Amino acid sequence: MDTEAKGRIxxxxxxxxxxxxxxxxxxxxxxxxxxxxxxxxxxEEELARFQSAVEAVVQKLSETAERLRESGSEKEAGIFDxxxxxxxxxxxxxxxxxxxxxxxxxxxxxxxxxEEFAGMFAEMEDEYMxxxxxxxxxxxxxxxxxxxxxKAAGLEMLKEPxxxxxRNLAPSDTxxxxxxxxLGFVVAEGSKTSHVSIMARSFAIPAVVGVGAALEEAFEAExxxxxxxxxxxxxxxxxxxxxxxxxxxxxxxxxQAVLAExxxxxxxxxxxxxxxxxxxxxxxxxxxxxxxxxxEGVGLFRTEFLFMERPELPxxxxxxxxxxxxxxxxxxxxxxIRTLDVGGDKDLPGVDQPEEENPFLxxxxxxxxxxxxxxxxxQLRAILRAASHGNLRIMFPMIVxxxxxxxxxxxxxxxxxxxxxxxxxxxxxxxxxxxETPAAAIRxxxxxxxxxxxxxxxxxxxxxxxxxxxxxxRLRRLQSAEHPAVLDLIGRTCKAAREAGIWxxxxxxxxxxxxxxxxxxxxxxxELSMSAPSIPRAKKVLSEL
Amino acid sequence: MVEKExxxxxxxxxxxxxxxxxxxxxxGFSSEIVIVKGDKEANAKSSMKIxxxxxxxxxxxxxRAEGEDAQEAVNAxxxxxxxxxx
Numbered sequence: 001m002d003t004e005a006k007g008r009i010x011x012x013x014x015x016x017x018x019x020x021x022x023x024x025x026x027x028x029x030x031x032x033x034x035x036x037x038x039x040x041x042x043x044e045e046e047l048a049r050f051q052s053a054v055e056a057v058v059q060k061l062s063e064t065a066e067r068l069r070e071s072g073s074e075k076e077a078g079i080f081d082x083x084x085x086x087x088x089x090x091x092x093x094x095x096x097x098x099x100x101x102x103x104x105x106x107x108x109x110x111x112x113x114x115e116e117f118a119g120m121f122a123e124m125e126d127e128y129m130x131x132x133x134x135x136x137x138x139x140x141x142x143x144x145x146x147x148x149x150x151k152a153a154g155l156e157m158l159k160e161p162x163x164x165x166x167r168n169l170a171p172s173d174t175x176x177x178x179x180x181x182x183l184g185f186v187v188a189e190g191s192k193t194s195h196v197s198i199m200a201r202s203f204a205i206p207a208v209v210g211v212g213a214a215l216e217e218a219f220e221a222e223x224x225x226x227x228x229x230x231x232x233x234x235x236x237x238x239x240x241x242x243x244x245x246x247x248x249x250x251x252x253x254x255x256q257a258v259l260a261e262x263x264x265x266x267x268x269x270x271x272x273x274x275x276x277x278x279x280x281x282x283x284x285x286x287x288x289x290x291x292x293x294x295x296e297g298v299g300l301f302r303t304e305f306l307f308m309e310r311p312e313l314p315x316x317x318x319x320x321x322x323x324x325x326x327x328x329x330x331x332x333x334x335x336x337i338r339t340l341d342v343g344g345d346k347d348l349p350g351v352d353q354p355e356e357e358n359p360f361l362x363x364x365x366x367x368x369x370x371x372x373x374x375x376x377x378x379q380l381r382a383i384l385r386a387a388s389h390g391n392l393r394i395m396f397p398m399i400v401x402x403x404x405x406x407x408x409x410x411x412x413x414x415x416x417x418x419x420x421x422x423x424x425x426x427x428x429x430x431x432x433x434x435x436e437t438p439a440a441a442i443r444x445x446x447x448x449x450x451x452x453x454x455x456x457x458x459x460x461x462x463x464x465x466x467x468x469x470x471x472x473x474r475l476r477r478l479q480s481a482e483h484p485a486v487l488d489l490i491g492r493t494c495k496a497a498r499e500a501g502i503w504x505x506x507x508x509x510x511x512x513x514x515x516x517x518x519x520x521x522x523x524x525x526x527e528l529s530m531s532a533p534s535i536p537r538a539k540k541v542l543s544e545l
Numbered sequence: 546m547v548e549k550e551x552x553x554x555x556x557x558x559x560x561x562x563x564x565x566x567x568x569x570x571x572x573g574f575s576s577e578i579v580i581v582k583g584d585k586e587a588n589a590k591s592s593m594k595i596x597x598x599x600x601x602x603x604x605x606x607x608x609r610a611e612g613e614d615a616q617e618a619v620n621a622x623x624x625x626x627x628x629x630x631x
Contacts, residue, residue, distance in 0.1 A: 082592075085565060091591035120597040128561070129596060136593065311561050 009214040013231030014197035017206035019184035020225040024162035033108035050106040053146040064156040086139045107147040114140020163224040169196040188215040201531035259536035263294035269545040278529040284322040287329040290532040298335040299529020300507040319382035327390025341365040341397040365398030380415045387427030395432045400439040436460035441489035448500035458508025481510040494524035548609035551623045558601035568592040576612025
């Protein structure tokens with residue numbers, strides 16, 4: 001028997017680093033009640049247990065809301081206020097109590113009533129309300145988990161630094177993790193570009209994703225070791241494995257010490273060519289940590305976070321606040337704001353999005369924004385206004401041709417005129433195109449004279465060029481920018497840019513990969529934007545070119 | 546028992562935020578309060594039940610209360626729910 005394979009769980013190397021630690025199972029959907037029924041003499045006792053479980057959960061939720069509020073995440077804090085309200089809901093309580101009086105165990109009652117309430121929400125027409133079904137299930141599961149003293153629980157319950165096992169992790173999940181409590185992630189679903197992977201890289205937390213059903217092997221383990229650079233985890237590692245992981249950790253620590261010297265040097269190749277190394281960020285809160293990693297700018301500021309999981313669209317004022325915060329943090333250094341890039345795969349409040357068979361080939365990004373000016377213009381106005389507080393640039397996603405580019409630029413002009421007439425202060429911005437469709441790369445020469453820069457979004461360019469879904473675990477060979485077809489398109493984009501006298505950056509995962517950096521520079525790329533923890537290594541790689 | 550009919554005024558109906566506001570106000574009274582829309586009834590102190598009524602702007606609803614402060618409760622909630630802004 002191959003003893004080495006025992007307990008070894010293979011997956012996608014999503015975020016570098018190693019970790020060994022106790023297991024925390026975040027698998028709320030699989031929660032099963034331990035007992036279905038109770039005996040008649042236990043009713044009062046069980047009702048009291050239910051009450052104290054609710055109190056414990058309410059206290060945890062309130063603490064989470066408080067913690068988020070203190071760190072300035074008002075929106076996320078609101079989610080937990082709503083959860084507190086659900087946990088304390090009198091109708092929820094009376095239905096659970098009735099069942100317990102009829103001799104159902106409190107954990108079974110909580111889960112069943114939670115499921116009933118969730119069902120009512122799920123049937124509602126309003127998409128935001130329908131999505132509350134998950135919140136109800138979540139709260140009910142937490143109460144049930146507390147009643148059972150179970151390991152499967154809400155992430156805010158984390159009390160010791162742990163390796164988190166989950167089927168999948170949404171932004172609303174990861175935001176709950178108390179700081180410093182996630183040693184690593186092992187996730188059943190997902191790819192290198194799914195939310196949890198991007199988040200793990202931004203916070204330098206090791207992660208292995210896409211492990212599939214093998215995840216369940218680790219549910220019963222006490223300890224899990226994982227290597228996010230190699231892409232595997234080990235359930236209940238033996239002594240030798242632990243020693244091996246300790247060596248790996250030492251090697252990483254040594255490398256980090258070397259890399260630390262590169263954090264704050266200006267990025268140059270050995271022959272002195274200046275290359276800007278910037279960070280990809282997904283929220284205003286990430287700006288400070290990006291600067292600490294040595295970011296020389298922001299090459300991609302994803303703005304979707306402002307629009308997701310909320311009952312109404314963000315106001316111009318709220319967006320202005322977020323953009324200004326990042327602009328001010330970076331001062332003279334450039335910050336590229338990518339305008340809203342969502343489609344049928346994500347719900348937007350107040351926008352009627354028809355269900356689509358292929359959301360990635362559908363009404364998304366610039367296409368949707370141009371059709372819904374009441375969505376797009378507040379964002380453009382907010383960026384223009386924030387530009388008077390720093391060095392902001394605007395980048396349009398999903399551009400296919402000059403028709404879209406002209407329309408988008410025309411809208412910016414319109415916003416400028418409005419702001420001028422209102423006497424509102426605003427600043428100048430460079431305008432660029434995110435090259436992520438093969439069409440934009442093939443006809444880059446049409447677009448180049450009209451903009452100040454190109455930024456190649458390799459994640460989507462790869463997906464669209466090779467017709468390979470970036471989340472599909474079976475298509476790994478076709479998920480790399482090293483494919484000659486993709487390299488050709490990058491080369492073509494750089495050539496058109498050179499002829500028009502504009503610069504080209506890369507803001508996909510590729511930009512942070514040591515093996516790809518030399519190729520990109522050779523093709524003519526002069527800006528690389530990546531998750532912040534990759535910055536020191538990229539600077540080192542550049543210095544050796 | 547006191548009851549009064551009114552029309553939902555808030556643009557977004559009894560959506561998450563207005564519902565939370567409504568429940569907060571209702572909890573300030575000791576009376577038992579229900580909100581009725583068509584043939585559906587919800588405990589006014591349960592935001593989950595209220596949200597699932599899916600009351601939209603312009604919908605006719607009835608507030609019904611029973612208890613010591615029933616009159617005050619109905620007045621306060623009718624005023625809140627009929628406002629244009631929440």
